[in-house]
Amino acid sequence: MRYEGVMYTDGSGKGKVQNRIALEQFLKERPNRNFIHTITEIGSPSAAQRGYYFVEIVPKIMEAFRDMGEVLTKQQVHERVKMFCPTMFLEKEVMGKFQRVAFRSFTDEDFTTQDMARYIDEAIRFAAETCHIEISEPNII
Numbered sequence: 574m575r576y577e578g579v580m581y582t583d584g585s586g587k588g589k590v591q592n593r594i595a596l597e598q599f600l601k602e603r604p605n606r607n608f609i610h611t612i613t614e615i616g617s618p619s620a621a622q623r624g625y626y627f628v629e630i631v632p633k634i635m636e637a638f639r640d641m642g643e644v645l646t647k648q649q650v651h652e653r654v655k656m657f658c659p660t661m662f663l664e665k666e667v668m669g670k671f672q673r674v675a676f677r678s679f680t681d682e683d684f685t686t687q688d689m690a691r692y693i694d695e696a697i698r699f700a701a702e703t704c705h706i707e708i709s710e711p712n713i714i
Contacts, residue, residue, distance in 0.1 A: 618689035637704035
């Protein structure tokens with residue numbers, strides 16, 4: 574089981590947990606267990622990441638779909654790829670089970686450079702498995 578939350582620091586550097594009650598409830602439901610706590614600074618996807626995705630990945634997938642007889646816009650390709658990439662799923666717990674309720678966006682406040690790197694990997698895998706094309710990894714992101 575995994576819990577993700579948001580923290581922030583005030584002007585003095587003191588950490589605050591957003592929605593602390595949910596975190597405390599999560600821990601309370603799992604007594605006598607060990608957890609790994611990782612803190613990642615939130616940063617939005619870089620211009621290089623966005624550029625690589627929209628200039629390298631999307632056009633190649635768009636061309637592959639065109640070769641298969643389906644003409645799509647860049648936005649339609651992006652929406653299609655998102656449907657197959659778990660990084661873009663927004664899930665909520667409903668009656669003890671997680672269900673996909675929407676899709677995330679690059680502009681979401683909590684969508685980080687790490688999320689974008691995972692999404693790029695998933696998009697490359699989508700291209701290989703669905704379109705049977707190889708997209709080379711970026712040199713630097």
